[in-house]
Structure formats: C-alpha cells, structure tokens
Amino acid sequence: DAKIVRDFCESAVNFKTCVPVDTNPVLATSGTRLPITAKFKGNILTRYEFPLGDMKGHFQASAVYEGRRTTDLRRTERRIIGDLPAYTTADMSPVIAGSHWPEEVFARNLYDKNGALGKTIQCGENICGDPERKTAIGPKIYTIVAQPRTIGLKIGTKF
Numbered sequence: 001d002a003k004i005v006r007d008f009c010e011s012a013v014n015f016k017t018c019v020p021v022d023t024n025p026v027l028a029t030s031g032t033r034l035p036i037t038a039k040f041k042g043n044i045l046t047r048y049e050f051p052l053g054d055m056k057g058h059f060q061a062s063a064v065y066e067g068r069r070t071t072d073l074r075r076t077e078r079r080i081i082g083d084l085p086a087y088t089t090a091d092m093s094p095v096i097a098g099s100h101w102p103e104e105v106f107a108r109n110l111y112d113k114n115g116a117l118g119k120t121i122q123c124g125e126n127i128c129g130d131p132e133r134k135t136a137i138g139p140k141i142y143t144i145v146a147q148p149r150t151i152g153l154k155i156g157t158k159f
Helices: 075-081 125-129
Strands: 026-028 041-052 055-066 087-097 102-108 116-121 141-145 150-155
Touching: 026 075, 075 116
Parallel strands: none
Antiparallel strands: 041 055, 055 087, 087 102, 102 150, 116 141
C-alpha cells in the first residue's frame, strides 16, 4: 500500500508540516499513492517439462498484469500528464534441448499490447505543459510503451 504518510510540500523546511503555509504550499496530501505504483501488479508463470527421445523439452508461458498508475506525486503535474492505464502482456516459449544445442522459439508480448510504462513531457510541466496557458505549441507528452511483439529463435551450445 504505497502511499505517503505526510503532506508533500514545495520545500522541506519542516518535515512534519508544510510550514509556513503561505510560502510552502502542499503539493500532495497525506495518503496520496506513490507515482508509477499500481494498487495491484501480478505475474504468473507455468512450465511443463517433457522427454523427447534422448532430448528434453519444455513449454513455458507467462503473463504480467499491471493496474492503473499515476504519473506524478504532485497534483498539478499529474493533471497535465495524465494517468497510466492498466495493461497485460503474455509471453511463451517452447524449448528443445539436446545434449549440445538447445533451441528455443520465443514470443514476447504475444498479443502486441502497447502497455504504457511511463510518460514524460519535453520540459517542466508548469512551463510548457499546462494546457490552460494556451501556448501556441501546447503540451507534447511522450508515452514510453512496452516492447512490441517480438518473436525469435535462440540457439546455444554447452562447452
């Protein structure tokens, strides 16, 4: 339950309260969830191993779920950048392992979900990101997304 236990102030003059109030505003109140921290995140992995003549094989599948997250602790900046939506990714890999040459076919992010890992803005939110300032350019927000679907083959050797 990743939440702050005290108000977060503009400057750390006094760590117990935001004093003086008139020059040290509260940027986030006590109980605010930490940014980039979902209420729930989970993963599951399953693996089945089996013999293939004189070789070994296995099939492995996994999934990761990450819930909705905020992007910043501070209310104003969080309003400008927005939240990160929940997403789920799935991976799988069948493997055939001989005595010297294990081969693995893998698929990462099998359903090609563009899960948002983070967001950023080109400069300080209060300078160029505030949509209420009606600047000619407007805020440019960049989203960092999960690796797209990747399918590949791994071949190794033991020596």
